Amino acid sequence: MKGVRSTLRHLRAPLVDRRTFLRGLGAGVAGLVVGCGRQSDGGETTTSLPEAVSPQLVPGQPLPALPILRNESAGDVSHFVATLVASRDDVAVHAGRMTSLARYDHHSPGPLIELVEGQHVRIELDNRLAQATTVHWHGLPVPADQDGNPMDPVAAGTKHVYEFDVPAGTAGTYWYHPHPHDATASQVAEGLAAPLVVRAADDPLAHVPEVLMFITGIALDANAQIAADDAIDWTIGRQRDLLLVNGARLPVHAVAPGATQRWRIVNATAAIHLKLALEGHTFTLVGTDGGLLGEPIEDLTEFLLAPAQRVELIVKANAAPNGRYRLRALRYATDFMGVGTYVDQDVLTLATTNALPAAPVTLPPKLRPIADLGPATARVDISFDEADLCTSKGAKRTFLINGRMFDMNRVDVVSEVGRVELWNVVNNTTMSHPFHIHGTQFQLVSRTFGTETTATPYLAWVDTVLVPPGQTATLKVKQTLPGKRMFHCHILQHEDNCMMAIVDVRAPAA
Ligand SMILES: [Cu+2]
Numbered sequence: 373m374k375g376v377r378s379t380l381r382h383l384r385a386p387l388v389d390r391r392t393f394l395r396g397l398g399a400g401v402a403g404l405v406v407g408c409g410r411q412s413d414g415g416e417t418t419t420s421l422p423e424a425v426s427p428q429l430v431p432g433q434p435l436p437a438l439p440i441l442r443n444e445s446a447g448d449v450s451h452f453v454a455t456l457v458a459s460r461d462d463v464a465v466h467a468g469r470m471t472s473l474a475r476y477d478h479h480s481p482g483p484l485i486e487l488v489e490g491q492h493v494r495i496e497l498d499n500r501l502a503q504a505t506t507v508h509w510h511g512l513p514v515p516a517d518q519d520g521n522p523m524d525p526v527a528a529g530t531k532h533v534y535e536f537d538v539p540a541g542t543a544g545t546y547w548y549h550p551h552p553h554d555a556t557a558s559q560v561a562e563g564l565a566a567p568l569v570v571r572a573a574d575d576p577l578a579h580v581p582e583v584l585m586f587i588t589g590i591a592l593d594a595n596a597q598i599a600a601d602d603a604i605d606w607t608i609g610r611q612r613d614l615l616l617v618n619g620a621r622l623p624v625h626a627v628a629p630g631a632t633q634r635w636r637i638v639n640a641t642a643a644i645h646l647k648l649a650l651e652g653h654t655f656t657l658v659g660t661d662g663g664l665l666g667e668p669i670e671d672l673t674e675f676l677l678a679p680a681q682r683v684e685l686i687v688k689a690n691a692a693p694n695g696r697y698r699l700r701a702l703r704y705a706t707d708f709m710g711v712g713t714y715v716d717q718d719v720l721t722l723a724t725t726n727a728l729p730a731a732p733v734t735l736p737p738k739l740r741p742i743a744d745l746g747p748a749t750a751r752v753d754i755s756f757d758e759a760d761l762c763t764s765k766g767a768k769r770t771f772l773i774n775g776r777m778f779d780m781n782r783v784d785v786v787s788e789v790g791r792v793e794l795w796n797v798v799n800n801t802t803m804s805h806p807f808h809i810h811g812t813q814f815q816l817v818s819r820t821f822g823t824e825t826t827a828t829p830y831l832a833w834v835d836t837v838l839v840p841p842g843q844t845a846t847l848k849v850k851q852t853l854p855g856k857r858m859f860h861c862h863i864l865q866h867e868d869n870c871m872m873a874i875v876d877v878r879a880p881a882a
Pocket residue numbers: 771804805806861862863866867871
């Protein structure tokens with residue numbers, strides 16, 4: 373589709389030279405990251421956690437599938453009923469030492485939750501952690517009091533039932549993770565995150581074999597424990613993590629030559645922007661956060677997946693047998709402060725086997741209709757600001773929304789159920805921030821940089837949009853359920869450290 377590439381280019385932010393910022397802090401941190409370290413711009417990739425003993429963390433193993441959370445509704449497919457345990461487990465990650473992880477159902481990432489449009493969901497969280505947590509159903513239109521807000525903590529040692537319906541039209545790739553006040557970043561870093569897929573009865577791509585790739589990060593300290601966030605992490609986000617796919621380090625995904633697959637990719641890292649590219653291949657974009665596009669967009673060479681975003685890509689493997697092609701996250705400088713991990717990183721290897729070539733797969737020219745939300749009747753102005761406020765966690769520079777620190781007891785924006793609103797989100801800071809609104813999928817209308825406004829080249833449902841420095845993202849937002857919703861930067865260290873606010877969605881005035 374014409375114009376897509378220019379818009380992708382438009383996402384590239386202007387270079388602001390702030391390399392003197394935080395200079396000197398990097399060296400002390402590097403030694404604490406097992407097998408990683410912050411590198412200069414060499415383009416090389418680190419590949420190992422030295423002395424790693426967990427088979428999953430040894431590069432080159434087959435891409436594992438995640439366990440699936442079992443539906444205990446006794447054959448009644450109109451209901452999804454399950455228990456989800458959050459607990460702390462000792463796991464052998466590093467030679468000679470156990471690493472303490474927080475996990476859903478004793479697995480990290482946690483189990484895949486597979487739902488169907490129209491289902492009623494009842495999931496009991498059994499919180500066996502020593503601290504409060506919540507489960508946030510990222511991207512799903514669940515009632516505000518069922519969405520794991522920081523205002524609704526589930527105390528340590530207690531259980532809590534989340535209950536919601538899955539509306540028609542929500543088929544897509546989502547994820548669930550904790551959202552407790554001040555502790556989202558640490559709980560996700562310790563392993564609490566997992567995918568959720570909603571399926572539709574009339575999925576136009578049901579004939580295409582599917583692969584889920586849930587990407588997380590890991591960094592260990594000298595004692596083989598999950599490294600605590602340091603001053604740099606609290607400033608630019610936790611960019612130093614090594615990438616894992618379905619919990620595995622640099623796994624190999626083997627397919628028959630010429631095989632066509634639908635990849636659902638989730639960026640569940642705290643702060644790593646994944647500019648994905650597959651060696652020797654182009655791919656077809658078919659879906660974003662909230663599900664399928666109107667029609668496939670072919671021949672893309674890269675796709676920038678910001679923290680918390682999801683993408684559905686159709687990949688047709690090379691027809692030659694015994695080939696190896698790296699899926700890479702290309703260098704993407706998000707912070708311009710010189711301390712992030714600005715290098716190409718390998719994610720996994722696509723390997724073609726010596727099996728007989730796979731049969732070709734035809735994609736439908738149309739996927740599903742996406743209607744514009746229509747004319748907006750209200751306007752909301754949001755700014756990302758940079759200040760020396762809110763440095764309590766050791767941040768050297770912090771980021772705020774509308775110049776204010778997060779306050780759980782304050783309403784920042786008042787909205788109305790069913791009203792279409794134009795949100796103008798302007799980034800006045802020197803780094804990119806992925807902006808997330810709870811409770812609904814929204815539509816990106818345009819991006820404005822200086823005097824140049826670029827309309828979005830295709831309509832899509834998203835719940836997270838990347839806003840580079842100096843840019844304004846204009847969104848159409850319509851909430852369908854009442855209640856207080858969070859909106860925030862999805863760099864988790866920014867979210868925990870004040871870059872969050874509340875929109876109160878109220879019933880329309882009579
Ligand atoms: Cu941010």
